[in-house]
Amino acid sequence: MFIYQHDPCFAKSTVHGTVKEKPGFNAGEDAAALRKAIEGIGTTEKTLIDILTQRSNAQRQLICKAYQDATGRTLCDDLEGDTHGHFEDILVALVTPPAKFDCQEFIRAIKGAGTNESILIELFASRSNHQIKLSVVYFPETGRALIHDLKSEVSGDFEKTLLILAEGKRVESTNVDVAKAKEDAKILYEAGEKKWGTDESKFIDILCHRSVPQLRQTLVEYKSLSGKTLQESIEREMSGRLEDILVAIVKCVKSVPAYLAERLYKSMKGAGTTESTLTRIIVSRSEVDLQEIKAEYKKLFGTSLYSDIEPCVCSLGFSCLQVMCFQTECI
Template identity: 55%
Template sequence: MASVWVGTRGTIRDAPGFNASRDAEAIRKAIRGIGTDEKTLTDILTGRSNAQRQLIAKEYRAAAGKDMKDALKGDLSGNLERIMVALVTPPAVFDAKQLKKSMKGTGTDEQALIEILASRTSKQMKEVAQAYYTVYKKSLGDDISSDTSGDFRQALLTLADGRRDENQRPDEQVAKKDAQILYNAGEKRWGTDEGKFIEVLCFSSFPQLKLTFEEYRNISGKKLEDSIQSETSGSFEDLLLAIVKCANNTPAFFAERLHKSLKVRTQDAAFFNQSFNLYRHTKETGIFGLKHTIGICSQKEML
């Protein structure tokens, strides 16, 4: 799995003593015949890194003559099925499909766009854009352009292009300059220069942004989130706030979204995406492990 910026937390690592053929055979036995050994499926697929899961899927196809994804779909149902299938889907492809769903048909799921584009690294977004084109033969940027508008669209396109400088090291002087730019673009003037907010929040690295937030508070006497709420509105405001939250603590961003989704008694894709993305983008020993998330999903199905 590609590395993800999660503050001081780590990323999911390869399981020691991994044997793709052995795992593939165990999964084949777990879904063969009457009934399904859900515990075996959960133990294996949640205990392996994405790279290892892709090797298991390859071995499964060689041994069983069919895609493991199709086999899982045939034996499972509900949120458990969606999670297991998502686990054997490459992350970039998974994100590409979620983005397509958010822009499909009438209306746009702005929150789904925000959740993905605000939290992914530039490298990940380039992989997502490539996967999007491979699957749909269309440009991710073109679809975003046709489904959104204004400053929200411009910010999304910047993020979708993967233009954030992930290699930028925290620099106090740059932070002071950027904080002043943000202050001048909002609190200090009549009206708001939204372009300056995009320039700083969509291009700087998360570590650099955290330093900028501190300097902004020194200059303005208030948190940047408060200024964003008073100076912007709608989906553009939601996106900027999401970027600030991700820069400060990405796992906490997903935890907050999961907490909100748990208040709604639903089995829809929005709940699943929040639950699964929380897992995918935090360390399993962090806020929630996948097994715990699956338990939450299963309990929710029974509500």
């Protein structure tokens, strides 16, 4: 479903991530150390944290293979049997290939009574086309088409927006056509602020199909034309989940790291900590843009992500997140 490079299993480390490939990596040695930590008298949590948070996901997949070759069991199953709570959730997320992890988050969002639309919005609004590959993981995991299941969970213009994003139809050109941006800004203005009633289809079409660089120019032209930001107009003209996802798209056009920083902040400042959100964002972005997310968090909220996470997560879970966020800094 969601992939970070052509291989459906592996994420590629970037300079914007905090988790890097370990030099001199030896999958067999790491697998043996993990086996000793799990099979000994009492689990050695420090070993689990040190190894699994300081290897790239590609390296973790090689560790998983070496572990299964040596024991006949999967590392994921042994972690689930030997650890508990949020600590278990983080470790299992770490040994899961990125595509499968996002797929599991999608399944969790639509499972049971009611749909967790906020997870769907985050997943689809913040991913680029090459990070969204339908059926690569979802169909083999479930035997069903993701589009079919998505249609069964949502409806109306919210469904239409999600389906376009899920199909990865956004233009990927880096070229910016200023005249086209002016035209789109005018279309949006006339479909919203200037119109009695709102033509939501125009907003959906433009925001889901235009390239990110093109949309950034459209935001500039819209502000110049209307005197308001596009986000302000969407919030004024729309409501419900359609408003939520279109605002999320606009925020991601401006800055995905800032959008995810805001998601992290809200997960900790609401009524109770949404630990699954912390895990999802920090694990999935640790090799993508977590450095930028940390910087945006500090800029937006005047405090460090580190200091805000610490009181919200149990000690073992915090240790995992701490290392993943800050291992490139002195802590």
